[in-house]
Amino acid sequence: MILIKSKLSSKILQNKKLIDLVSIPFSVKQFYSEEYEREYDVFVIQSNKTKIVLKKTIDQNEINSYNLLEYYDQSIVPKIYFIEKEEDSTWIAMEYIDEKNSPLDKSSVEQLVKKLANMHSFFGNNYKGLSNIKQWEKREDGAIDKLLDNDLTQHYINTIKKSQKILSDSRTTFTHGDLIPLNFVVSCDDDVKIIDWETGRNGPYILDLGRLLGDFNKKTPWVNELWENVIIKMYYDSINQEIFKLTYERFLLEYECAKLNNYLGIISAHKTKNWDRTKWYKLNLDQLIKSIGKLESLLKSCIEHS
Numbered sequence: 251m252i253l254i255k256s257k258l259s260s261k262i263l264q265n266k267k268l269i270d271l272v273s274i275p276f277s278v279k280q281f282y283s284e285e286y287e288r289e290y291d292v293f294v295i296q297s298n299k300t301k302i303v304l305k306k307t308i309d310q311n312e313i314n315s316y317n318l319l320e321y322y323d324q325s326i327v328p329k330i331y332f333i334e335k336e337e338d339s340t341w342i343a344m345e346y347i348d349e350k351n352s353p354l355d356k357s358s359v360e361q362l363v364k365k366l367a368n369m370h371s372f373f374g375n376n377y378k379g380l381s382n383i384k385q386w387e388k389r390e391d392g393a394i395d396k397l398l399d400n401d402l403t404q405h406y407i408n409t410i411k412k413s414q415k416i417l418s419d420s421r422t423t424f425t426h427g428d429l430i431p432l433n434f435v436v437s438c439d440d441d442v443k444i445i446d447w448e449t450g451r452n453g454p455y456i457l458d459l460g461r462l463l464g465d466f467n468k469k470t471p472w473v474n475e476l477w478e479n480v481i482i483k484m485y486y487d488s489i490n491q492e493i494f495k496l497t498y499e500r501f502l503l504e505y506e507c508a509k510l511n512n513y514l515g516i517i518s519a520h521k522t523k524n525w526d527r528t529k530w531y532k533l534n535l536d537q538l539i540k541s542i543g544k545l546e547s548l549l550k551s552c553i554e555h556s
Contacts, residue, residue, distance in 0.1 A: 251432075253294055256280035262304065262336045268343060271331055273299040283432075285468075294346060301346040302331065306339050308448050313340065314382045315450030318424060321379060322372055326365050328435075328443050348438045356477050358436045363459070363481055365442060366429070367488035370455045373424035375493045380424060386453025388418040389514070397521055401535055409542045410514060412549070413507040420454045420504050421494050427451045429458045430465050431472050455494070456501075459485055460508020464541075466533060503552060506545045513538035 256278045262268060263278070276297035281290040291306035307313060319327050329345035350358075373380065391411055398407050426433065427449030434444045451457075463473055463481060473481070486501050496504075516534040520527065 253279040254282045272297045312448035315447035318379045370423045371490035380452040386451045388414045423455045456504045456508040464509035464512045510541040
């Protein structure tokens with residue numbers, strides 16, 4: 251992610267709260283992904299006094315999510331200075347964090363996962379405010395049946411249905427919903443903050459971990475696959491077992507369902523929206539089928555030990 255010159259034309263730039271915070275004059279730059287050739291509605295406002303991030307939100311859910319996190323422990327997110335509605339847009343002014351330029355390291359992922367486990371544990375036992383957050387909904391059997399074709403046989407469809415049932419029966423809590431490295435930052439002093447909470451959900455606790463460790467950045471996993479076993483064990487050891495009451499065997503089963511759900515979302519989008527079956531589709535289809543096989547083995551093991 252880089253910063254480019256911005257031609258932002260919005261009344262928010264004349265907002266008194268913003269001017270009082272950064273002072274005049276200030277410059278405006280916009281976040282841009284060279285890899286994905288995409289501009290984001292996220293800007294850096296900089297003056298001689300300070301530097302902040304100004305983000306245009308997409309809906310009220312992100313505001314509700316930040317309010318919920320402030321109630322929990324705002325140290326998991328950048329400091330919020332103010333939230334302001336201007337005409338048809340709502341803006342969040344937040345702390346600017348100087349990020350490390352080095353590749354994502356194992357210790358940062360471990361710190362992230364511990365924070366995540368603590369947050370999941372807190373909201374797994376405290377439902378205050380979750381009614382204002384979007385709710386996760388499992389895929390209904392009828393919608394899954396429509397994915398049947400040469401790529402997804404009836405056998406695969408049946409296992410996918412089982413995975414959705416397992417997720418719907420798991421402990422629910424407040425989740426980020428799109429936890430990939432683009433959505434958290436590692437500061438120069440090695441602290442980890444999670445950003446972009448528009449996808450916040452009240453849903454199965456395990457979905458964040460499945461997304462983090464199951465998703466791909468184009469051709470390769472976002473997080474080094476060699477770290478997976480250590481990371482998931484650290485998460486399991488960090489959650490409050492008085493709340494979750496999970497055997498490690500059951501945890502692994504739900505974790506595999508979460509990874510499968512991640513791949514399923516991508517495959518489903520391609521099928522239902524008639525997108526071209528690209529290399530990205532084939533990569534996620536292969537991972538989905540591998541995940542189905544692993545889930546079936548875990549289910550068989552659970553039956554044998556019951």
